[in-house]
Amino acid sequence: MAIHQHVLNLVELCVRKGLRQAIISPGSRSAPLTLALARHPEMTTRAVADERSAGFIALGMAQQLRQPVIVVCTSGSAVYNLAPAVAEAYFQEIPLLILTADRPKDWTHQQDGQTIYQTEIFGKHVKRSFELPADFIHADARWFAERVTNEAVDLARTEPRGPVHINIPLREPLYPTGEETFQYGPVRVIEQVTAAPALAPETWHQIQQEWETAERKLIAIGQGPHDPALLAILKKMSDEWRIPVVGDAISNLPRNDEFGTQLDVFLGGTDEEMNKELVPDLLITCGQSFLSKQFKLFLRNHQPRSHWQIQPHNRLADPFQSLTRLIPYEPAAFFEKLFSDIDYQRFVSNDDDDSDDHFQENWRALDRKATRLVSQFLKDDAVFHEWAVIQRILDALPVESQLHVANSMPVRYVNLSGLAEQQQVEVFANRGTSGIDGCLSTAVGAALTTDKVVTALIGDVAFFYDRNALWNSLVPPNLRIIVLNNHGGNIFRIIDGPSRQPELDAYFETAQPLSAENTAKDANLVYTNVFSYGELKTALADFFTTGDSAKMLEIQTDRRVNAEQFQRYKQLVQDTFRGI
């Protein structure tokens, strides 16, 4: 039996429950975990030195795999460096299994190295925090550790998914002797049978009734991955029942004639009279957060009579201050059953649909107008500015690739542009906490899980903040990084409040002079620097082609020009949508 047999068994249980990926940061207290993972034949382990980045790389992997990825770090402040990724995973509902090595609790706050208060250190930002004992003399301790591991893995992937923490105090010796061989297990797997939420017939009846009594119905999709089943039923409801279906770029609702994706554009210009025409009686939402501030404000100021949120769990969020019914159900399945039930009901009772036809047309007309406005505004190549650059990049993205958009301006620009359906590009963004702290690392993690091209679109502040994403041996050749370098936090010049303060330069935009070139060189990336549309066109021609290493494209724009152009756009929106 190994000295830390319980650690071997923990790893074996993870493997038996289907976990296959671990990100490990170097450390000595964590050595038993590192060795147990690295030596397990079915586990893929990768090393990342900076825990902040390690956490986000694991998050990027888990976001794609939809399975918990294991994150290991040593004791002490290392643990706190994982916290930003843990919080993002919690709010973005991404499963992670965080294994933190600890000194035995006897040693906390005794002036010994790398010892902090690790018990429940992530507070409310994990679904649960477990702690193993340091000693395993009693059989109950072994039963406890086995049971906890079983529970932790399944809890991470039960809706709402999220990070689960096991704190693991370890006594010395931490390293096996030469003779010691690792025997994993035996372990007892406790299988948790998956159950989908079911609604009683009376509930379905109520839902149908409320649906049928609402004249104007609006379906709005929050952040979520590309979901073909959901898109198919939404298309059907839009086509056959003339329900407007709207969402953001991060909803992975494609920009086409069917769906409304340009809300953030036109709702910034429509006046009170038009807004009243757009208010639904019944709003149905699913998915996670909404990006469009205009849409949030519109709904908070124009409350629908009813608002249903469809999601596979019971955690209540009310971002529009309008929720009246939380329906715990898988969204695509919900819409399919609703459609077929009502369709059958109408057939039986020979009823017609009483929906307001103009309602969908109002939403659609505005969306078309907004699409044209943006397209024309960005076509103009008299001035080199960031949003127009982004549009050209979006148009050039490979079909069926992934786009990871960083906070804060890139994700807003992309949302205003939308992504055309034919490109079939899936969009991701860290909108759980909307931080800039791990956007690049998340893209690195995602790129490790797929052969698709993964493009990270990121501003200079977010890029340098998280540049340790590239300080490891993992960066895969399918990664493309586009740094939008305006040498500062340009968002503060673009939004209304800070741009009026004399402290704008020094404390908000906080100019930074760096180009990403040296960082790219250090990471052995193929690097191109671009200052004009002409150079951009040339660079994009082969930027996305396959190569032996990842590539970076840096595009330097003037942050004053970017802000001016955004003002011009906002005026255009006013001129176009006010009073129509």
Next chain:
Amino acid sequence: MAIHQHVLNLVELCVRKGLRQAIISPGSRSAPLTLALARHPEMTTRAVADERSAGFIALGMAQQLRQPVIVVCTSGSAVYNLAPAVAEAYFQEIPLLILTADRPKDWTHQQDGQTIYQTEIFGKHVKRSFELPADFIHADARWFAERVTNEAVDLARTEPRGPVHINIPLREPLYPTGEETFQYGPVRVIEQVTAAPALAPETWHQIQQEWETAERKLIAIGQGPHDPALLAILKKMSDEWRIPVVGDAISNLPRNDEFGTQLDVFLGGTDEEMNKELVPDLLITCGQSFLSKQFKLFLRNHQPRSHWQIQPHNRLADPFQSLTRLIPYEPAAFFEKLFSDIDYQRFVSNDDDDSDDHFQENWRALDRKATRLVSQFLKDDAVFHEWAVIQRILDALPVESQLHVANSMPVRYVNLSGLAEQQQVEVFANRGTSGIDGCLSTAVGAALTTDKVVTALIGDVAFFYDRNALWNSLVPPNLRIIVLNNHGGNIFRIIDGPSRQPELDAYFETAQPLSAENTAKDANLVYTNVFSYGELKTALADFFTTGDSAKMLEIQTDRRVNAEQFQRYKQLVQDTFRGI
């Protein structure tokens, strides 16, 4: 009255209580704090984008100023990026006032941007966490905010000093209109009168008695800043009473004939027989943590009959598992009173000191031998290796300069070398959590508070981990950075356990190929790269001279050679001290 008058008043109170320095990370939710601080004529504010680095820069400043430095960040994961510095400040007992902007609590977990659970987010790693209300309609709310600010500032600087957190939910509008002028206050300052712990005459009597009954007394000094009063009385006790006084490099106990600083060398070699000669009856300690693992092991395995810890507060730590009396008293004052009381007592009763004279001589003889061993070992210039490089750097440090030694190998090497008294170099290290996450940022912060030369001695992993320390406009010209680049976490090859594992390269030492040159260039540092003793000598000749910008010296060594040389040293220690 300003919209966020309570924020202006909070800042005014800080100023009235003597705080003058703030580190601010950009953000919108935090704008009222940023503006209130930036516009106060008596506050010096500096902007740092990466909150992880911002926290450590503030820590470096507060470590020098011995007053709380204000740290401001916006809501969301930004707060968690401060956590590593907060934990270090807590365990190193450095005062910080952490002001985190928050959304009003109504909005937590409602899928709105940059909102996490900030209430008490730092757990046990702050002395206390306060939270202001979002609304100030009721007069009690204003009284509460004023009272809390008064309490927070004083709590941070009351022994044991440390970080105090105020979470500040802020409603929109966040920015003042053009017309709004800032009127700070009026505020009510609640002065907290400082009280020093006093001991009853009976207690002093007991202490004296216990002192007089112990034959072998050892005074050991833990981490702490240079304290002339303490050194003076310790020198007196050592001279007149022949008490051995020992400590680490981070104790700021100089290497001279008086004090013992080479414990970590000889205690690695002395055998059981000699160790028994070294065990005190009474051990007296003061200061914070001890670095020497050998000293800790020696004391844990050879317990003194009594162990007093002298410190200005009651927080109990027992790092040697031997504590019998915690004496809440300022150490220099304690030793002075003890000395004069006993001196007087002996004079009155015409008593002699019964201490064991050989005891001090035993400690001193070993220390001299260890000093010679190290000196001869490092003089040899046949092989270029890291510790010898460090010795040459230590010898070249400017008189009366500051040395910030990073975890993990640099601080161990420096401790083995010690710092010669004539150099009067003050040594700092982040030994609160012993993390590598903010060592460089701490040095940047320290350098901002002094005109002295501040040298950061740091390994490559700690350097790249914290390279955002240089990503700001603050880096002052008195900063000197010495990167000891062995392209990996060399400590894992040097300590015993991991070096025997086949996973050493991939998961412990984790080789990293970067040179610091590009990072130095990006930060506009004067940069020199060194591969030999000859080059080192040349480079050191003018490295410490005054210049217009900070300088970096990168020294590349072979991590296998470093490990071999360390093995050779360990053998030498065995050969020298075993059986003497």
